[in-house]
Every structure is written in structure tokens, then in C-alpha cells.
Amino acid sequence: MSGAAMVAQGKRLTRAVVCQGGGMTALQSCPVPDPGEGELLLRLRLAGLSGTDLIKLSTQGALPGTVLGHELVGTIEAIGPGVEDFELGERVVAAPRVACGVCAFCRAGNETMCEAFKENLLYPGGYSDFVLVSRRAVEEATFVLPDHVSDEQAVFLEPAACVLRGIERSGLARRASVAVLGCGTMGLLHLLVLRAAFPGARVVMVDPDVERLEMAKRLGADGVGVPGPGVEIVVQELAGGLGADVVFDTVGGAASLEEGIGLSRSGGTVVLFSHAPEHMTASFDLNSLFTQERRVIGTYNSALKEQVRVFQLICEGALDAAPLVTHRYGLEDFGMGAAFAKRQKALKVVFTPSQGAAQGGSGND
Numbered sequence: 001m002s003g004a005a006m007v008a009q010g011k012r013l014t015r016a017v018v019c020q021g022g023g024m025t026a027l028q029s030c031p032v033p034d035p036g037e038g039e040l041l042l043r044l045r046l047a048g049l050s051g052t053d054l055i056k057l058s059t060q061g062a063l064p065g066t067v068l069g070h071e072l073v074g075t076i077e078a079i080g081p082g083v084e085d086f087e088l089g090e091r092v093v094a095a096p097r098v099a100c101g102v103c104a105f106c107r108a109g110n111e112t113m114c115e116a117f118k119e120n121l122l123y124p125g126g127y128s129d130f131v132l133v134s135r136r137a138v139e140e141a142t143f144v145l146p147d148h149v150s151d152e153q154a155v156f157l158e159p160a161a162c163v164l165r166g167i168e169r170s171g172l173a174r175r176a177s178v179a180v181l182g183c184g185t186m187g188l189l190h191l192l193v194l195r196a197a198f199p200g201a202r203v204v205m206v207d208p209d210v211e212r213l214e215m216a217k218r219l220g221a222d223g224v225g226v227p228g229p230g231v232e233i234v235v236q237e238l239a240g241g242l243g244a245d246v247v248f249d250t251v252g253g254a255a256s257l258e259e260g261i262g263l264s265r266s267g268g269t270v271v272l273f274s275h276a277p278e279h280m281t282a283s284f285d286l287n288s289l290f291t292q293e294r295r296v297i298g299t300y301n302s303a304l305k306e307q308v309r310v311f312q313l314i315c316e317g318a319l320d321a322a323p324l325v326t327h328r329y330g331l332e333d334f335g336m337g338a339a340f341a342k343r344q345k346a347l348k349v350v351f352t353p354s355q356g357a358a359q360g361g362s363g364n365d
């Protein structure tokens with residue numbers, strides 16, 4: 001019997017990082033859920049900290065009692081009735097949301113606007129020693145990992161699928177010129193997904209932090225620069241004297257959007273890939289859209305088709321984002337990991353099971 005799988009009144013307990021309100025979290029005990037019809041119970045291996053979770057914590061978007069976390073790699077601990085395609089002990093990566101596939105949004109290709117997509121299919125959430133995967137996620141969005149794929153590679157399935165969705169929505173051509181604003185985890189992940197899925201693209205990475213620009217160069221950027229006139233020249237040199245065909249804004253906010261428009265060519269596209277501060281409005285020259293045929297588009301989350309494609313890229317070895325992992329903590333140190341990420345002292349932060357759970361204890365069933 002492991003520390004995490006204690007028995008209290010006949011019920012095994014697990015530990016999860018539970019939101020307390022006011023941006024606070026606490027590691028609390030809760031019952032290990034039993035997998036019902038079509039469900040899987042996973043023992044946590046790795047959960048990635050996402051920027052969206054940090055925003056939910058800092059904007060009171062996470063109600064007290066909520067367990068966040070949606071980038072999840074785990075081992076199958078128990079299998080519910082009727083599940084046939086999985087075996088105990090298999091290592092899997094599971095996506096948290098699945099669209100219905102038949103509603104008007106789904107049919108129009110806006111799967112992430114689907115009503116069914118809003119439902120979180122990981123219970124209680126990824127920051128938990130044990131996680132229940134709901135039937136729809138088991139059937140459609142749970143992938144068994146081959147031995148050669150590491151947990152740290154696999155944990156990027158969900159965020160990389162979000163990145164791929166933005167790239168696909170931009171209509172990027174094979175040999176396009178691209179600028180990416182921001183060299184945080186999501187900016188650098190854009191670079192890696194572009195390298196994997198659109199190897200002919202020429203990519204300029206933009207960030208005020210020169211250390212992060214160095215990292216972007218090591219990861220294969222064709223050009224880098226700090227925001228300002230200098231980087232416009234770098235973009236133009238790679239784009240045949242024009243601006244970029246597509247600019248991905250991973251920074252968010254009005255100033256960044258304006259910078260993105262400035263770096264894009266006439267007829268080009270700016271993709272908004274980031275939360276702006278709440279209620280922020282933008283003000284820019286509307287004729288930069290009208291007379292110059294630019295497009296500004298949003299992209300949100302990822303659908304099954306992007307998850308499937310990213311899983312393929314990871315398994316083929318084309319996409320390896322593991323070098324972006326800079327910090328690893330047990331779930332008991334969730335607050336420390338979140339604080340590091342918030343102060344931008346870290347790139348990707350990942351969480352391993354809480355200390356008691358890490359001692360093992362499989363076979364409790």
C-alpha cells in the first residue's frame with residue numbers, strides 16, 4: 001500500500017492540488033475515483049504547467065475546489081468495464097477535451113467552440129496523483145506511448161496541438177516566411193512545431209530577452225531579434241524584402257498585436273495565440289487591414305485532428321520539445337513551480353506525483 005493510496009473508511013485516497021481561491025492552492029487528499037463504464041484510471045507520471053492555468057489562478061478563473069491541469073502523461077492503473085483497447089500498466093497521454101464532431105461549430109471546423117468541447121474529461125484534473133479519464137477521451141483522445149517516446153516529449157501533445165491548430169488556421173504555405181512574437185514556452189514550441197510540420201518555413205523569433213533568443217537559435221530559428229526596427233530588417237531579409245507571410249503572437253495584448261501587424265507583409269496574416277489582459281481593447285490603423293488585405297485571426301485550443309497529427313510527429317521523432325522543460329517539481333511544490341513560471345524564470349515546468357505517490361504502490365487493486 002503506497003502513501004498516496006491510503007485507505008480511509010474503505011476508500012483509497014489520492015492527493016491533488018486543489019484551488020483555494022485568491023490564486024492559492026493546497027495539496028489535499030481526496031478519494032481515488034473508480035473507473036466506470038468506458039473509463040480509465042491513470043496514475044500520474046507527468047503533468048505540464050500551462051499558461052492558461054496560471055491565468056486562471058491569477059484572475060480568479062479557478063473556483064475554490066477546482067483541480068487544474070490538462071497536460072497529462074500517466075500509467076493505466078485501472079480499467080473500467082467495456083474498455084478493450086488498453087491494458088493495465090500502459091503509458092498513455094490523454095487530451096482533456098473532445099468535440100462532438102457533428103454540431104454546426106464542428107461541421108464548420110470550429111471544433112473548439114463546440115458545446116461538448118467545454119467539458120473537462122480529466123477528473124479531478126491533471127495535478128493529481130490519480131486521474132480519471134472520461135469515456136469520450138478514452139475512446140478518441142488517449143494515445144498509448146511507444147517506448148522510445150519519453151514522458152517529457154509526450155507531455156507536449158496538448159500544447160503542441162494548440163500550436164499546430166494556429167499554424168493550420170493561418171493557411172501557411174510550405175515555404176512561408178514566419179515571425180513569432182515571444183520566446184516563452186509557447187513561442188519556442190511554435191518554432192519546434194513549424195520545424196516538424198513545415199520544415200520549409202523560414203522562422204524569425206522575436207523577444208526582448210537575449211538569452212531566450214540564443215535558445216531560439218539553438219532550436220533552429222533562421223533569424224532572431226529584439227522587438228523594434230532591427231528585427232523588421234531581419235524579417236525582410238528572410239522574406240525577400242517583404243514582411244512575414246504569417247506572424248504568430250504568443251505574447252498577447254494590444255501592443256504586441258500592433259507589432260505583429262507591423263512585421264507582416266501586405267496580404268499577410270497575424271495569428272493571436274495568447275490571452276490579452278482582461279477587457280483590453282486594441283487600437284490600430286484599420287486601413288492596415290483594409291487597403292493592405294491583412295487578416296488578424298484568433299486560434300483557440302486544439303481539436304482531435306491536431307492532436308492526432310502531433311502524436312504522429314512526436315512518435316516519428318520530428319517533434320521533440322523535451323528541451324523546453326527547465327523545472328521539475330513534485331505536486332507538493334506546485335506553488336513554487338507556478339511562482340517560477342509566473343516570474344518567467346522558467347520555460348516549461350512539469351510536475352511529478354506527490355512524494356508518497358512516487359514510492360509506487362501499483363497492485364493496490
Ligand SMILES: [Zn+2]
Nearest residue numbers: 100103106114
Ligand atoms: Zn460539436
